[in-house]
Amino acid sequence: xxxxxxxxxxxxxxxxxxxxxxxxxxxxxxxxxxxxxxxxxxxxxxxxxxxxxxxxxxxxxxxxxxxxxxxxxxxxxxxxxxxxxxxxxxxxxxxxxxxxxxxxxxxxxxxxxxxxxxxxxxxxxxxxxxxxxxxxxxxxxxxxxxxxxxxxxxxxxxxxxxxxxxxxxxxxxxxxxxxxxxxxxxxxxxxxxxxxxxxxxxxxxxxxxxxxxxxxxxxxxxxxxxxxxxxxxxxxxxxxxxxxxxxxxxxxxxxx
Numbered sequence: 001x002x003x004x005x006x007x008x009x010x011x012x013x014x015x016x017x018x019x020x021x022x023x024x025x026x027x028x029x030x031x032x033x034x035x036x037x038x039x040x041x042x043x044x045x046x047x048x049x050x051x052x053x054x055x056x057x058x059x060x061x062x063x064x065x066x067x068x069x070x071x072x073x074x075x076x077x078x079x080x081x082x083x084x085x086x087x088x089x090x091x092x093x094x095x096x097x098x099x100x101x102x103x104x105x106x107x108x109x110x111x112x113x114x115x116x117x118x119x120x121x122x123x124x125x126x127x128x129x130x131x132x133x134x135x136x137x138x139x140x141x142x143x144x145x146x147x148x149x150x151x152x153x154x155x156x157x158x159x160x161x162x163x164x165x166x167x168x169x170x171x172x173x174x175x176x177x178x179x180x181x182x183x184x185x186x187x188x189x190x191x192x193x194x195x196x197x198x199x200x201x202x203x204x205x206x207x208x209x210x211x212x213x214x215x216x217x218x219x220x221x222x223x224x225x226x227x228x229x230x231x232x233x234x235x236x237x238x239x240x241x242x243x244x245x246x247x248x249x250x251x252x253x254x255x256x
Contacts, residue, residue, distance in 0.1 A: 039207055055171040093175060119198055120196055122193070126144055127188065130143075139178065141161055145159060146158070162194060182228075
């Protein structure tokens with residue numbers, strides 16, 4: 001039987017090792033099971049409770065939420081919501097979105113106003129997602145590889161983490177559909193622009209709490225604008241290249 005000439009000089013045990021090596025899958029991107037950022041806006045949030053906990057760690061052996069990871073009012077509300085029956089039309093439990101009442105939120109009605117009202121702007125790529133809870137809110141954590149810091153200084157990280165409270169989530173026997181019109185929902189492999197209002201020094205967990213904090217570059221070069229910007233014709237950019245160029249121009253105008 002013919003053999004590959006490049007492998008003929010290897011001994012059998014060496015070939016076995018090579019085939020084993022080649023068959024090992026690439027390691028999956030890991031998202032921390034808990035995160036405790038030092039955001040100024042956390043205010044009175046309890047210091048002993050993580051801001052983020054992965055769903056894989058949030059439940060005990062009996063399928064109950066672990067109190068140590070939640071404020072009691074959040075845990076009781078979630079347990080009640082997760083017990084709701086599934087919608088026959090979708091096959092999932094619908095979790096409604098409540099519009100937060102912000103006091104004097106930043107202006108995000110256009111790309112220019114969003115860039116100017118953000119301490120930091122990052123162009124990045126989604127490397128992984130994880131289902132879990134941020135301050136008692138169900139959603140998904142994204143691990144984002146930064147491709148360029150378009151605005152802001154002093155933050156050096158090979159990964160940023162951002163929370164998106166929308167999507168379809170299957171975990172621990174649950175199947176939940178959750179909408180949040182403030183956000184475009186990205187998927188692994190998508191590139192996007194992050195516009196956090198605040199960028200605390202040394203933190204790689206960025207808060208996208210305000211509407212208009214996420215622009216997604218979808219399939220076939222499509223720009224998926226957040227709702228608040230989609231209503232406006234104040235931005236002159238239609239492709240990802242044009243969006244990035246416009247952001248660089250706006251950020252450069254702010255420099256002294």
